[in-house]
Structure formats: structure tokens, C-alpha cells
Amino acid sequence: MTTSELDSRNIAISMRKSVENLVISSQDAIGQSISQALTFSGVITQHTNQILQETNVEVEELHEHAYFA
Numbered sequence: 001m002t003t004s005e006l007d008s009r010n011i012a013i014s015m016r017k018s019v020e021n022l023v024i025s026s027q028d029a030i031g032q033s034i035s036q037a038l039t040f041s042g043v044i045t046q047h048t049n050q051i052l053q054e055t056n057v058e059v060e061e062l063h064e065h066a067y068f069a
Contacts, residue, residue: 001009
């Protein structure tokens with residue numbers, strides 16, 4: 001193999017490694033974003049459920065007061 005061919009091969013290997021690293025970094029960033037979104041969604045769901053439960057208790061209390069009035 002000539003020096004030029006070796007240089008071309010080394011450049012191709014280097015470029016492939018750079019692309020592989022970029023793909024890995026992108027996958028990590030996407031995974032972190034999805035994880036954060038799921039965590040946020042879980043917090044919002046818990047908060048919403050808590051509000052719904054509190055609202056149901058208040059509605060039941062209002063019904064009881066209206067029934068006995």
C-alpha cells in the first residue's frame with residue numbers, strides 16, 4: 001500500500017470514528033431528554049391526581065351540606 005493509500009485509509013477510519021462518536025453523543029442526549037420528559041410527565045400526573053382527589057373531597061362535602069340544608 002502506498003503512503004497516499006494509507007493516508008486515505010486513515011482519514012476514512014478517523015471520519016468513521018468521528019461519525020460514530022457523534023451518533024453515540026446524539027443517542028445519549030436524546031435518551032436524557034426522553035428521561036427528563038417522562039419524569040416531568042410523572043410529576044404532572046401525580047400533581048393532577050392530587051388536585052382531582054382534593055376537588056372530589058370538596059364536591060362531596062358540598063353535596064353533604066346541600067343535602068342537610
